[in-house]
Amino acid sequence: MTAATTGLSAQDQPAEFPFPHRHLLGIQDLSPDEITYLLDLSNRYAEHNRARGPKFDLMRDKILINLFFEDSTRTRTSFELAGMRLGADVINIAVANSSIKKGETIVDTAMTLNAMHADALVVRHSNAGAVKLLSEKVNCAVINGGDGSHEHPTQALLDALTIRRRKGTLQGLLVALCGDVAHSRVARSNIYLLQTMGARVRVIAPPTLIPAAMERLGVEVFHDMRAGLEGCDIVMMLRLQRERMEGSFVPSVHEYFEFYGLDYDKLQHAKPDALIMHPGPMNRGVEIDSDVADDIDRSLIREQVEMGVAVRMACLDVLTRERLVATP
Amino acid sequence: MTGKVAYTNARVIDPASGLDTPASTGGGVLTDGTRIMAIGPDIFATGMPAGTEIVDCEGAVLTPGLVDMRVDFCEPGNEHKEDIESGSRAAAAGGVTAVVTLPDTDPAIDDASVLEFVARRARDVKLVKVFAYATVTRNADSDEIVEMGLLKQAGAVAFTNGRSAVANAKTLSRALKYAQAFDALIVQHPDEASLSNGGVMQSGELATRLGLPGIPREAETIMIDRDLALVKMTGGRYHAAHISTAESVAKIRAAKADGLRVTCDTAPPYFALNELAVGEYRTFAKLSPPLRTEDDRQAVVDGLADGTIDCIASDHFPQDQESKRLPFEQAEFGAAGLESLLALTLELVHNGHLDLAAALSKVTARPAELLKLPVGRLHVGGAADIVIFDPERPSRIEPDSFTSKSKNSPFDGRLVQGRVIRTIVDGRTIYTTAS
Numbered sequence: 001m002t003a004a005t006t007g008l009s010a011q012d013q014p015a016e017f018p019f020p021h022r023h024l025l026g027i028q029d030l031s032p033d034e035i036t037y038l039l040d041l042s043n044r045y046a047e048h049n050r051a052r053g054p055k056f057d058l059m060r061d062k063i064l065i066n067l068f069f070e071d072s073t074r075t076r077t078s079f080e081l082a083g084m085r086l087g088a089d090v091i092n093i094a095v096a097n098s099s100i101k102k103g104e105t106i107v108d109t110a111m112t113l114n115a116m117h118a119d120a121l122v123v124r125h126s127n128a129g130a131v132k133l134l135s136e137k138v139n140c141a142v143i144n145g146g147d148g149s150h151e152h153p154t155q156a157l158l159d160a161l162t163i164r165r166r167k168g169t170l171q172g173l174l175v176a177l178c179g180d181v182a183h184s185r186v187a188r189s190n191i192y193l194l195q196t197m198g199a200r201v202r203v204i205a206p207p208t209l210i211p212a213a214m215e216r217l218g219v220e221v222f223h224d225m226r227a228g229l230e231g232c233d234i235v236m237m238l239r240l241q242r243e244r245m246e247g248s249f250v251p252s253v254h255e256y257f258e259f260y261g262l263d264y265d266k267l268q269h270a271k272p273d274a275l276i277m278h279p280g281p282m283n284r285g286v287e288i289d290s291d292v293a294d295d296i297d298r299s300l301i302r303e304q305v306e307m308g309v310a311v312r313m314a315c316l317d318v319l320t321r322e323r324l325v326a327t328p
Numbered sequence: 329m330t331g332k333v334a335y336t337n338a339r340v341i342d343p344a345s346g347l348d349t350p351a352s353t354g355g356g357v358l359t360d361g362t363r364i365m366a367i368g369p370d371i372f373a374t375g376m377p378a379g380t381e382i383v384d385c386e387g388a389v390l391t392p393g394l395v396d397m398r399v400d401f402c403e404p405g406n407e408h409k410e411d412i413e414s415g416s417r418a419a420a421a422g423g424v425t426a427v428v429t430l431p432d433t434d435p436a437i438d439d440a441s442v443l444e445f446v447a448r449r450a451r452d453v454k455l456v457k458v459f460a461y462a463t464v465t466r467n468a469d470s471d472e473i474v475e476m477g478l479l480k481q482a483g484a485v486a487f488t489n490g491r492s493a494v495a496n497a498k499t500l501s502r503a504l505k506y507a508q509a510f511d512a513l514i515v516q517h518p519d520e521a522s523l524s525n526g527g528v529m530q531s532g533e534l535a536t537r538l539g540l541p542g543i544p545r546e547a548e549t550i551m552i553d554r555d556l557a558l559v560k561m562t563g564g565r566y567h568a569a570h571i572s573t574a575e576s577v578a579k580i581r582a583a584k585a586d587g588l589r590v591t592c593d594t595a596p597p598y599f600a601l602n603e604l605a606v607g608e609y610r611t612f613a614k615l616s617p618p619l620r621t622e623d624d625r626q627a628v629v630d631g632l633a634d635g636t637i638d639c640i641a642s643d644h645f646p647q648d649q650e651s652k653r654l655p656f657e658q659a660e661f662g663a664a665g666l667e668s669l670l671a672l673t674l675e676l677v678h679n680g681h682l683d684l685a686a687a688l689s690k691v692t693a694r695p696a697e698l699l700k701l702p703v704g705r706l707h708v709g710g711a712a713d714i715v716i717f718d719p720e721r722p723s724r725i726e727p728d729s730f731t732s733k734s735k736n737s738p739f740d741g742r743l744v745q746g747r748v749i750r751t752i753v754d755g756r757t758i759y760t761t762a763s
Contacts, residue, residue, distance in 0.1 A: 028537075106654065106655065107653055125655065127655035127656065127657040127658060128538055128539035128540050128609070128655070128656065128657065129538065129539075129540070129608070129609030129655050129656045129657075130655035132608060132609060133609065133653075133654075133655055147539070148539050148540075148655075148657065149539035149540075149541075150538060150539030150540075151539070185539060188537070188539060211535070211536040211542070212531040212532050212533070212535065212536055212542050212544070213532045213533035213536055214536060216533040216536070217533070217536065217537065
């Protein structure tokens with residue numbers, strides 16, 4: 001790899017590394033070296049963007065399609081901006097909800113996209129595994145922009161980058177994921193990534209929002225927020241995904257906030273320098289108190305958004321390069 | 329065919345009578361072209377009757393044609409997935425000579441006219457023997473009990489709501505009571521829907537990793553618990569279909585020991601696969617009940633071995649490609665099962681869990697006995713419904729070569745031992761390997 005292929009100057013290059021994957025479908029597929037490489041490259045893009053560096057032409061004449069079967073403003077915009085900063089032509093396709101429910105379109109959609117000769121495809125879908133199914137039917141690189149309750153790999157990478165920039169490392173940190181773990185793809189991807197990189201992970205939620213056999217994923221499970229936050233370096237809040245819930249998982253948002261909403265009272269049980277994260281969009285007063293969310297000393301929420309663009313640039317960069325080695 | 333046919337050089341096994349004659353005796357079966365005239369090791373000792381057609385079985389096993397007590401032929405209503413003709417051909421290819429079809433068709437088999445339609449179609453097709461269940465309740469989804477007496481007179485072999493449970497306890501208790509007037513069996517799909525609704529695979533670590541909503545095994549066991557209490561209360565005859573969990577096996581075992589009139593069956597996915605077959609969202613492995621854990625699988629094998637589980641049904645639930653080529657959560661439940669039924673049942677023999685006669689009993693004599701069907705055994709004067717198979721011949725399950733319209737099987741690519749050579753119904757050969 002040369003500076004010309006990434007667009008970054010030679011001194012900004014991360015160590016040479018042949019990224020062997022054709023798609024980015026989940027964190028589970030990545031090794032520690034691959035994650036480190038993506039984070040290093042993302043960090044360079046973050047610095048470049050922060051310094052208001054010029055756009056790149058790495059994806060000039062290449063087509064990025066954002067295919068969203070499920071509404072999302074921030075992820076789509078982040079990928080759109082990332083693609084544009086790499087010089088790609090970006091197309092956004094929002095597939096109507098009614099079509100998703102019929103379910104018959106995903107393979108046909110893949111055929112259509114193949115005919116458009118896209119170079120990269122970012123897919124969000126409300127069903128776990130749907131992005132993988134689509135990736136088997138297209139010729140271009142596919143990035144999972146979130147599939148049901150399964151994975152959201154670029155979110156985990158941007159979270160890791162944000163943490164690493166503040167804490168210097170992921171190794172040895174104690175991270176608490178709090179809230180709707182059951183329905184959260186962000187939680188799963190973060191659990192896989194943080195553990196792969198040597199962090200310890202706790203999940204804190206009412207029992208109804210913890211999926212079966214959670215401890216088998218190597219995490220510690222807490223139902224008491226104060227106990228769970230004890231000694232934590234990072235407090236990552238998760239959105240209460242009421243749209244994914246069939247029936248009643250928690251009696252009321254009022255009760256939920258009382259026991260699982262992050263406020264200063266609960267936060268004081270974490271380490272004094274613990275940082276706060278949230279993948280957004282936030283339900284203020286449901287899972288997080290506004291004062292905490294807006295605490296400029298401790299909240300990394302805005303920085304997460306900023307790192308999102310850099311991470312997505314890095315992912316698009318590595319996946320749309322000419323590859324010598326390509327495995328699914 | 330009207331002439332005599334002699335099937336020679338066969339190892340003849342009839343689980344119903346305990347007959348097991350080695351092929352080395354040169355024995356076999358003599359038919360008059362429709363019915364069995366003689367069975368045994370020495371029937372050809374004094375020579376063959378004049379004009380007899382001879383079929384040399386070359387040492388293969390000759391046994392009653394398989395009786396599959398749970399198939400879905402999707403007719404009427406979903407003929408694009410399967411129909412009585414394609415399903416019958418699939419049965420023949422699987423060595424099955426009699427099937428019992430589920431009644432939750434469209435329209436449901438809840439009155440005699442639909443039952444007669446199925447019987448007429450089966451007569452026209454004239455391949456395997458097609459028997460049918462009727463629903464327990466109107467349209468298989470109400471709390472109004474069907475006309476059990478009239479339906480039984482019209483040929484319904486037992487009553488079940490097919491792929492949905494009789495959810496209302498009072499309705500089931502009344503069905504269990506009322507059915508006793510006609511000595512009818514109630515077959516339940518044990519699933520507490522309020523617990524399983526929305527789930528797509530076994531609840532547990534794998535479902536959590538895949539981000540898929542789980543179905544707890546308690547959805548099955550709670551329903552069985554409740555139903556057994558109702559059986560105790562009413563004294564009715566009850567059969568739990570396709571049981572899949574260790575606890576279900578234990579509960580049925582205890583209920584039998586208590587003297588309740590309870591039986592059950594399972595299907596090959598539940599003794600030959602576990603949840604890992606779902607792999608990375610393989611929709612072919614999306615079944616109802618879902619594939620369970622390895623512990624459950626082993627308990628089902630134990631239940632088969634000790635007789636707790638009476639029968640093995642294919643649970644043939646064909647799906648077209650469009651119903652399966654979807655994200656896992658959207659895909660339909662179900663898979664083709666008829667053409668792999670025998671080979672997978674024989675795995676129990678090859679793995680040392682059951683002897684051959686005991687395994688064959690679960691797909692011949694026992695389901696026929698439970699449903700009081702005039703099939704599933706070899707006896708002089710009985711219909712010549714026969715399957716001849718080589719229990720050792722290796723093969724691979726290749727759904728693309730299935731005769732069924734459905735090409736979906738969770739056993740896709742699996743190496744098995746055992747191959748159907750010839751299937752015979754009423755003396756007519758309806759399938760041979762060559763065909």
